[in-house]
Amino acid sequence: MARKLRIWYTGAIYHVMCRGNRKKDIFLDSEDYQVYLKIVKKVKEELDFDIYSYCLMTNHVHLAIGTKDDDIGNIMKKINMLYSIYFNRKYDLIGHLFQGRYRSELIQEDKYILEVSRYIHLNPLRANMVTNAQDYKWSSYSTYLGLSKEKIINTERILSYFGEINARKSYKVFIDNGIR
Template identity: 45%
Template structure:
């Protein structure tokens, strides 16, 4: 039995996840995080896409990515294989860097789009890496709440769901405890506008 094909159409948006093989480290030092982002930009120059948010953790990563004219399979294959080659050469390793195929959950409504953005940015809180998500350097969160330019992301679609001041509204949305924000059916109870 072969793998199921990924659903793709121009404009499809995904929550992409990838984990290190056997939950091993995929980012060891700042150079590695920067290299992944550099590869991402290099691939984007030939296969355009919109990155809405991201968080790179020690042994896994999250991307909220919208395709334009190239299938997600092609984009992610280029990013992941190029990074795996870099990492394996750097540490003189053989074999798979990533645990199986990357995850790609399609995002087809506003609630899920916002829930994914929030989830991605809250990721460093769970293992206690930071007390304030804005302090985590390998996430797009600080650029969202401080209005700083981050060349890797386009926050305009996310901001479009919030009233001014969008930076403060978005921060409140992400920092609100889950039990006050998400209903039993996964719907967002807090209305951003």
């Protein structure tokens, strides 16, 4: 049976999820997380797109991606292929790293991009990996709070919904309200 075609157009935004095959870990040490982010940065330089938020969990990844001239399929194929090659070489493995192709949901409303960003940033907290979402090292949340600088994240779009004055603080309140 043929796979359902994904809707794509210039400017489309997606919530993308990639899970390890058989729910196995896809990140085994800090270097793996770092390499994944370097791969995203490299692919971002080759295929122009925006990353609005991300969270790298031990056995899956969440990304909010805004496309430009390349469709989401090309972007994710390249990211997942390069990371799979790295991972399999490092750990002397063969076969699929990811469980099928990535999942994606088209984000068509401003309200939904905010909810996706909150969901992504609260993922480690809800998984009881940290007691404060900003403490999770492999998420873009600390960039939104201004606690770290990162070159792959575009915070402008999401922070613009919170006005120019105290946007970061307002975003934190928005995230904290999602905990309750």
